[in-house]
Amino acid sequence: MNKIPNPSIAENPGTTGPLLEVRGLTKYFPMGSIFRTRQVHAVENASFTVKHGQVVALVGESGSGKSTTIRLIARLLSVTKGEILYKGSNILKSEPGKASLAYRRKVQMIFQDPFCSLNAVHPIEHHLARPLLIHKMVKNRAELRERIYSLLSDVGLNPPAEVASRYPHQLSGGQRQRVAIARALAVDPELILADEPISMLDVSIRMGILNLIAQLKETRGIAYMYITHDLASARYIGDEILVMYAGNLVEGGGGEAIMNDPSHPYTQLLLSAVPDPQSGLRTRKEVTARGEVSSLIDPPPACPFAPRCPKVMEICRHSMPARTTIKDDHWVACYLY
Amino acid sequence: MPTDQASGAGAGSIVRSAAQNTPLLLDIRNLQVEYLTPHGPVRAVDNVSIAVQSGEVVGLAGESGSGKSTLAHAILRILHPPALITGGEILFSGKDTLTMNMTELEQFRWRSVSIVFQSAMNALNPVMRIRDQLLDVMQCHGISKAEANRQAVRLFELVGIDPQRLDAYPHQLSGGMRQRTVIAIALALNPPLLIMDEPTTALDVVVQKDILQQIVHLKERMGFSILFITHDLSLLVEFSTHIAIMYAGEIVEKAPARELFTNPLHPYTVGLMNSFPSIRGEKKKLTGIPGSPPDLISPPGGCRFHPRCPRMMPECPVKAPANKAVAEDHTVACYLY
Ligand SMILES: Nc1ncnc2c1ncn2[C@@H]1O[C@H](COP(=O)(O)OP(=O)(O)OP(=O)(O)O)[C@@H](O)[C@H]1O
Ligand SMILES: Nc1ncnc2c1ncn2[C@@H]1O[C@H](COP(=O)(O)OP(=O)(O)OP(=O)(O)O)[C@@H](O)[C@H]1O
Ligand SMILES: [Mg+2]
Ligand SMILES: [Mg+2]
Numbered sequence: 174m175n176k177i178p179n180p181s182i183a184e185n186p187g188t189t190g191p192l193l194e195v196r197g198l199t200k201y202f203p204m205g206s207i208f209r210t211r212q213v214h215a216v217e218n219a220s221f222t223v224k225h226g227q228v229v230a231l232v233g234e235s236g237s238g239k240s241t242t243i244r245l246i247a248r249l250l251s252v253t254k255g256e257i258l259y260k261g262s263n264i265l266k267s268e269p270g271k272a273s274l275a276y277r278r279k280v281q282m283i284f285q286d287p288f289c290s291l292n293a294v295h296p297i298e299h300h301l302a303r304p305l306l307i308h309k310m311v312k313n314r315a316e317l318r319e320r321i322y323s324l325l326s327d328v329g330l331n332p333p334a335e336v337a338s339r340y341p342h343q344l345s346g347g348q349r350q351r352v353a354i355a356r357a358l359a360v361d362p363e364l365i366l367a368d369e370p371i372s373m374l375d376v377s378i379r380m381g382i383l384n385l386i387a388q389l390k391e392t393r394g395i396a397y398m399y400i401t402h403d404l405a406s407a408r409y410i411g412d413e414i415l416v417m418y419a420g421n422l423v424e425g426g427g428g429e430a431i432m433n434d435p436s437h438p439y440t441q442l443l444l445s446a447v448p449d450p451q452s453g454l455r456t457r458k459e460v461t462a463r464g465e466v467s468s469l470i471d472p473p474p475a476c477p478f479a480p481r482c483p484k485v486m487e488i489c490r491h492s493m494p495a496r497t498t499i500k501d502d503h504w505v506a507c508y509l510y
Numbered sequence: 511m512p513t514d515q516a517s518g519a520g521a522g523s524i525v526r527s528a529a530q531n532t533p534l535l536l537d538i539r540n541l542q543v544e545y546l547t548p549h550g551p552v553r554a555v556d557n558v559s560i561a562v563q564s565g566e567v568v569g570l571a572g573e574s575g576s577g578k579s580t581l582a583h584a585i586l587r588i589l590h591p592p593a594l595i596t597g598g599e600i601l602f603s604g605k606d607t608l609t610m611n612m613t614e615l616e617q618f619r620w621r622s623v624s625i626v627f628q629s630a631m632n633a634l635n636p637v638m639r640i641r642d643q644l645l646d647v648m649q650c651h652g653i654s655k656a657e658a659n660r661q662a663v664r665l666f667e668l669v670g671i672d673p674q675r676l677d678a679y680p681h682q683l684s685g686g687m688r689q690r691t692v693i694a695i696a697l698a699l700n701p702p703l704l705i706m707d708e709p710t711t712a713l714d715v716v717v718q719k720d721i722l723q724q725i726v727h728l729k730e731r732m733g734f735s736i737l738f739i740t741h742d743l744s745l746l747v748e749f750s751t752h753i754a755i756m757y758a759g760e761i762v763e764k765a766p767a768r769e770l771f772t773n774p775l776h777p778y779t780v781g782l783m784n785s786f787p788s789i790r791g792e793k794k795k796l797t798g799i800p801g802s803p804p805d806l807i808s809p810p811g812g813c814r815f816h817p818r819c820p821r822m823m824p825e826c827p828v829k830a831p832a833n834k835a836v837a838e839d840h841t842v843a844c845y846l847y
Contacts, residue, residue: 235687235717289632346579373711375742377798378803402712405788468672
């Protein structure tokens with residue numbers, strides 16, 4: 174499957190600009206009764222870019238808006254405010270309503286839940302054949318089969334012929350996740366939006382998949398937005414890391430910069446909670462910042478982390494800080510800087 | 511299957527029960543489960559013995575597809591055809607669940623065990639508000655509506671979700687919030703045994719640690735036991751008392767958590783420990799454990815790990831090693847010891 178040249182670089186003259194640029198992306202979900210409409214502020218004013226062949230890891234608290242962000246980019250949800258530029262073109266304007274077939278091929282999504290993303294009545298083969306046929310990626314049956322088998326072995330599902338004939342319920346959780354990954358890779362995408370694609374895989378298979386991602390990035394120039402709660406793999410695979418808290422991007426920058434110099438108090442909390450198996454049984458800090466659970470329902474104009482922040486100041490409770498540059502492209506949205 | 515292996519595996523649990531002089535809460539002996547497929551039987555659980563004493567947290571870790579969920583389903587006797595329990599015993603407080611009749615079995619499932627399924631994220635009823643789902647479960651168990659409502663709020667606080675979200679429908683919650691909701695439902699009934707199958711795959715480290723700490727506190731107060739299935743060894747060392755490592759349907763090593771971490775013996779266990787990417791120190795390429803998990807229809811002869819083992823010896827492909835006690839409560843199935 175490595176024969177296909179990288180289409181994004183080959184056919185597009187404007188490779189100098191970013192592949193994806195998101196400006197002020199915002200999503201509110203209405204909730205509650207007809208008498209009192211309230212809104213869940215799932216994503217608030219998010220701006221970032223993804224370059225060709227780059228892996229941007231999106232980390233953050235559960236419920237902070239990560240899945241919503243990439244679902245907006247995949248055009249599975251309507252955008253409340255903001256712009257999405259794909260190779261410089263404003264797709265919400267050029268393809269309003271529904272995304273084009275081309276966009277849906279170039280931008281692939283791997284869903285968070287492997288138990289509902291595969292249709293139970295079809296064998297695995299069908300799940301991989303469908304995108305290949307819809308997007309006319311193969312010429313004949315033999316080629317189709319060969320392609321399916323090679324995709325399955327790429328993600329470590331062996332023997333491919335046997336796995337291809339199984340139904341989703343006959344696979345374990347981690348095996349389903351790998352089918353979902355194979356399906357996204359099938360159609361030669363330019364950008365893969367991966368929502369916790371390896372959360373159910375053990376370290377060993379996980380490394381295999383991460384190395385596969387890195388390899389495809391190198392050989393075919395595929396870019397990724399990669400949601401994970403596993404900071405170690407974010408660091409391992411991410412060229413850049415974005416940290417999200419309660420709907421807001423609070424810090425961003427190169428992977429090493431974030432790991433070595435976490436600046437936002439939430440990023441610091443997140444890093445301090447990571448277990449380090451290498452250090453074995455060294456006693457670790459209890460996670461203390463329990464405090465108030467962040468509610469995204471009609472939040473006040475304040476830094477959302479303020480109620481839990483050990484370094485909170487008066488101003489934090491009244492307005493959301495703008496981005497400050499720490500060094501190069503490492504930035505943080507916090508009044509401490 | 512060689513009988514020496516069977517007696518070796520059984521010995522571990524017998525030693526532990528004799529010391530305590532009460533029947534073990536859960537005592538699985540030489541369990542064997544097969545899926546009958548057109549290509550032949552998949553032996554997903556092979557001669558597995560594992561015990562849980564009351565108040566313990568027993569961790570079960572192993573590669574994707576190694577049979578962990580199958581084992582969990584077997585305990586509750588909720589395996590679907592074509593799965594078949596082809597051997598062994600599952601004793602719950604001394605009573606064999608495999609010989610229970612339908613009524614006894616229902617009682618057992620109803621009162622003795624709660625399970626958080628691996629598919630938790632999509633286990634909720636999509637057309638019912640979360641609150642009603644929680645209340646339903648509690649009211650069925652004879653808790654008054656008012657009390658159930660209070661309990662629902664407490665449980666949501668315990669798993670770190672704003673109780674205002676009780677009135678949401680499942681699709682309005684993020685993946686991690688749905689997972690936490692299912693944990694809340696499992697905790698509502700407070701049965702003697704809680705089985706959690708990859709319960710925190712969608713949670714960030716901060717929330718994950720927080721919830722597990724809450725569950726452990728609750729366990730200490732209420733005195734239930736936990737069988738904790740995960741691929742994440744670093745979580746197990748912090749939260750479990752004993753750990754069993756599963757490979758290709760078999761338990762290859764069993765030890766108290768601390769012992770396993772300070773003195774891992776089986777080359778597979780050692781491989782698992784060494785393949786964690788780290789957030790600290792130099793960033794290096796990790797290979798995980800080379801090779802891929804075996805096909806369970808025709809697993810490799812002898813020790814199933816031998817094709818991937820860095821320390822393979824001439825006898826390994828020939829005959830499977832028996833479980834051997836190497837220290838108190840520490841058994842390993844490997845010719846190196
Ligand atoms: N269809 C919807 N209607 C209402 N609220 C929604 C809807 N979808 C998501 N939300 C809310 O938006 C917020 C962000 O959800 P999202 O799924 O993006 O979080 P996430 O960062 O992916 O979390 P996780 O790591 O737990 O998956 C949550 O509070 C969620 O309840
Ligand atoms: N209905 C079925 N028919 C045939 N094989 C099956 C069926 N269900 C599961 N299997 C196979 O049995 C093996 C064990 O599956 P199980 O779900 O128990 O694994 P697991 O250890 O829980 O893996 P994971 O960590 O990926 O969830 C896998 O190889 C799987 O492919
Ligand atoms: Mg999500
Ligand atoms: Mg499983």
